[in-house]
Amino acid sequence: MTAQAYETVIEEIESMIRSKRLKLGDRLEGERVLADRLGVSRTSVREAIRVLSTLGIIRSAPGSGPSAGAQVIADPEIALSASLRLHVAVDSLSVGDVIDARVMLESWAYRQLEQLPDDVLAPARELLDAMDATDDPVEFHHIDTQFHLELVRLAGNPLVNAIMSSLRASIESYVLDAAPHLEDWQAIAARLRAEHRAIVAAIGEGDGDRTASLAEGHILAFARDAGLIAQPG
Amino acid sequence: MTAQAYETVIEEIESMIRSKRLKLGDRLEGERVLADRLGVSRTSVREAIRVLSTLGIIRSAPGSGPSAGAQVIADPEIALSASLRLHVAVDSLSVGDVIDARVMLESWAYRQLEQLPDDVLAPARELLDAMDATDDPVEFHHIDTQFHLELVRLAGNPLVNAIMSSLRASIESYVLDAAPHLEDWQAIAARLRAEHRAIVAAIGEGDGDRTASLAEGHILAFARDAGLIAQPG
DNA sequence: AGGTATTGTGTGGTCCAACCACAGCCTAGT
DNA sequence: ACTAGGCTGTGGTTGGACCACACAATACCT
Numbered sequence: 001m002t003a004q005a006y007e008t009v010i011e012e013i014e015s016m017i018r019s020k021r022l023k024l025g026d027r028l029e030g031e032r033v034l035a036d037r038l039g040v041s042r043t044s045v046r047e048a049i050r051v052l053s054t055l056g057i058i059r060s061a062p063g064s065g066p067s068a069g070a071q072v073i074a075d076p077e078i079a080l081s082a083s084l085r086l087h088v089a090v091d092s093l094s095v096g097d098v099i100d101a102r103v104m105l106e107s108w109a110y111r112q113l114e115q116l117p118d119d120v121l122a123p124a125r126e127l128l129d130a131m132d133a134t135d136d137p138v139e140f141h142h143i144d145t146q147f148h149l150e151l152v153r154l155a156g157n158p159l160v161n162a163i164m165s166s167l168r169a170s171i172e173s174y175v176l177d178a179a180p181h182l183e184d185w186q187a188i189a190a191r192l193r194a195e196h197r198a199i200v201a202a203i204g205e206g207d208g209d210r211t212a213s214l215a216e217g218h219i220l221a222f223a224r225d226a227g228l229i230a231q232p233g
Numbered sequence: 234m235t236a237q238a239y240e241t242v243i244e245e246i247e248s249m250i251r252s253k254r255l256k257l258g259d260r261l262e263g264e265r266v267l268a269d270r271l272g273v274s275r276t277s278v279r280e281a282i283r284v285l286s287t288l289g290i291i292r293s294a295p296g297s298g299p300s301a302g303a304q305v306i307a308d309p310e311i312a313l314s315a316s317l318r319l320h321v322a323v324d325s326l327s328v329g330d331v332i333d334a335r336v337m338l339e340s341w342a343y344r345q346l347e348q349l350p351d352d353v354l355a356p357a358r359e360l361l362d363a364m365d366a367t368d369d370p371v372e373f374h375h376i377d378t379q380f381h382l383e384l385v386r387l388a389g390n391p392l393v394n395a396i397m398s399s400l401r402a403s404i405e406s407y408v409l410d411a412a413p414h415l416e417d418w419q420a421i422a423a424r425l426r427a428e429h430r431a432i433v434a435a436i437g438e439g440d441g442d443r444t445a446s447l448a449e450g451h452i453l454a455f456a457r458d459a460g461l462i463a464q465p466g
Numbered sequence: 467a468g469g470t471a472t473t474g475t476g477t478g479g480t481c482c483a484a485c486c487a488c489a490g491c492c493t494a495g496t
Numbered sequence: 497a498c499t500a501g502g503c504t505g506t507g508g509t510t511g512g513a514c515c516a517c518a519c520a521a522t523a524c525c526t
Contacts, residue, residue, distance in 0.1 A: 005480065006283070017322045024323055030506070041481045043276065046507085047283050050239070054284045055316045057323065062507035063489035069506060074325030076316060083288045083312035084392075089250045090257055090290065092307030097392040104341040104393070159317075159330040160337070163396065238509065263477070274510045279478085295478035296518035302477060 005040045009048035012038060013058075017072070028058070028070040055079045076162040077169075084170035095171050096229045102167045103219050106148065107212035109155035109164075110199075115206055116154065124150045128196055137179040140189060145172075147196065151203070171228070178226035188225060192218070238273045242281035245271055250290075250305070261291070261303040288312045309395040310402075317403035328404050329462045335400045336452050339381065340445035342388035342397075343432075348439055349387065357383045361429055370412040373422060378405075380429060384436070404461070411459035421458060425451070 003011070012034075016022040028034065031049065035042040049070055052058040056078035060070035087093045127147040134140050145168050152164045182188055195218040202211040223229045236244070245267075249255040261267065264282065268275040282303055285291040289311035293303035320326045360380040367373050378401050385397045415421055428451040435444040456462045 014319060014322065017319070024325065032506095043481065044479090047280060049507095050280050051283060051287045052319070054287060055312070055319055057316075057319045060507065061489095062487070064504070064506055065490040068489065072323060074320060074323050076320045076326060079288070079312045079316035083290075083309060083316075086247060086250070086285070086288055086290045087307060087309045089247065090305060090307050092257065093309060093392050097390050100390055101392050101396070104337065108337040108341070157330050157333055159326050159334050162326075163334070265477095276509070276511090282478095293478065294518095295516070297476055298519040301518065 005044035006047035006051070009034070009038060009040060009045050010051060013048065013052060017057075022072055024072055024074055026072050028072070030069070054082060076159065077165050080162055080166035081169045084166050088170050088174075095174055098167050098171050099219065099223050099229060102164065103216050105160055105164050105167070106152060106215045106219065109152040109157075109160060110203065110211035110215060111208040112155040112157075113203055113206070113208055113211070116203070118204070120154060121200060121204060124200055128193070128200065131193060131196070135186075135189075137182075137185055137189075138176060140192075141172075141175060141179065144192070144196075151199070154203075174228060175226060178228060181227070182225060188222070192222065238277035239280035239284070242267070242271055242273060242278050243284060246281065246285060246291075255305055257305055257307055259305050261305070263302070287315060309392065310398050313395055313399035314402040317399050321403050321407075328407055331400050331404050332452065332456050332462060335397065336449050338393055338397050338400070339385060339448045339452065342385040342390075342393060343436065343444035343448060344441040345388040345390075346436060346439070346441055346444070349436070351437070353387060354433060354437060357433055361426070361433065364426060364429065368419075368422075370415075370418055370422075371409060373425075374405075374408060374412065377425070377429075384432070387436075407461060408459060411461060414460070415458060421455070425455065 013022065013028070022028070028049075029037070031042050031045045035045045038045070049058055049060060053060060056075035057072065058070050059073045061068050084093065084098065088095065088098065124147060127143055127150060131140055131143045131147070134143070148168070149161070149165055153161055179185075195214065199211055199214050199218065202214055220229070224231055246255070246261070255261070261282075262270070264275050264278045268278045271278070282291055282293060286293060289308035290305065291303050292306045294301050317326065317331065321328065321331065357380060360376055360383060364373055364376045364380070367376070382394070382398055382401070386394055412418075428447065432444055432447050432451065435447055453462070457464055
């Protein structure tokens with residue numbers, strides 16, 4: 001079984017990255033040059049670049065000048081989001097699995113926190129105020145997402161951030177579909193706002209365990225309200 | 234900004250999946266037919282299929298008969314593994330980040346376990362015996378990987394399984410590179426074997442917290458020995 | 467009639483040669 | 497000195513050709 005042509009191109013590029021001949025921000029050779037050098041067609045080179053592009057490793061743009069060409073980037077979320085979204089769509093992963101994983105990530109993140117400088121919570125508090133200021137469920141949800149991402153970011157693990165972001169993105173459409181069917185949005189929004197403030201307060205007190213516990217209840221309760229997971233019992 | 238041709242193909246296929254016109258195991262139309270139907274070139278269709286293939290959604294094979302053609306599959310690991318591996322290579326993610334995430338996953342998985350039927354630990358115990366039977370660090374590591382995956386699998390969350398598997402795969406080359414440089418492999422292997430058995434025993438007792446704690450120490454200690462993360466203090 | 471080569475057919479895999487759209491650069495003309 | 501136009505090289509797209517493959521149907525020989 002000979003490797004497929006586009007695979008040899010990927011291997012070459014990956015090899016250049018591992019050996020540091022290619023670093024973040026560098027530009028690749030042109031597609032035609034690379035094809036010629038590796039003895040494959042431009043089509044195969046393009047397939048390889050397309051793959052690396054969906055993996056968040058390369059970004060390519062037409063035109064000329066500094067912004068053009070294929071460039072090495074580093075966006076781990078691209079592949080994670082796309083993959084999770086599609087696998088939820090084919091029912092290979094369930095929304096419940098994703099929510100459980102999200103609870104795991106957030107609980108972990110909050111337990112990592114300790115003695116933070118006070119001002120690091122300022123962005124989160126601004127998002128709290130923004131959530132107070134809106135009555136639109138969709139806008140509320142978007143700010144809610146930013147809020148949770150902001151808190152997880154405090155743990156400082158970029159991989160966890162990327163996974164967290166991808167998890168939310170993969171089930172966003174399900175959450176938004178469920179929103180209009182909620183019984184009493186005003187009441188639910190009020191509860192979510194209160195829970196958010198309690199979580200921020202717990203972080204401010206440096207109580208990681210309590211924060212994690214609050215977050216778990218907060219996430220699971222809304223998921224039940226939205227019909228995304230079964231009622232307990 | 235019009236969507237690129239291959240993106241419209243992906244959207245069409247994703248739409249077919251969401252509307253259940255395409256389910257797991259189904260075969261796609263031929264590339265030529267799909268290209269004609271969507272009014273794009275076969276090249277663009279192929280790029281789309283290649284992307285979905287790296288996302289673990291589609292598998293395609295040449296030839297004829299039941300095994301040929303493009304088929305909807307569900308392998309979440311493909312994209313996760315490839316993406317993580319490359320992002321570690323470009324230093325957009327560090328080995329330490331990956332190890333921390335792995336500790337998070339395993340700790341969570343073990344805390345989920347409760348009152349298991351006794352025989353579910355049989356496969357894990359067999360892997361323990363297999364690890365006893367080898368002196369080769371590389372083979373040991375492979376069985377070690379299977380062992381940890383087997384334990385995490387008991388938690389029953391396929392998404393967590395996929396992430397766990399991908400995390401290990403993404404740093405495997407670093408672990409294997411470090412193996413020959415270990416001071417005293419025999420002593421380390423003996424300690425790993427003992428720790429493994431302690432973990433299995435703790436699971437058998439239904440003590441999730443203790444299992445998680447043992448696993449965390451086990452993982453971090455070896456990572457330090459292998460020079461993958463800094464010494465404490 | 468049974469088994470065995472052979473051909474046929476449709477699949478994905480690869481390649482080529484052209485052309486398009488784009489964006490910066492450079493030059494000619496004012 | 498400035499502006500408008502063309503130049504050049506980038507990725508994006510297309511059509512058509514051919515290959516390797518794997519199965520299915522057929523023809524063939526025994």
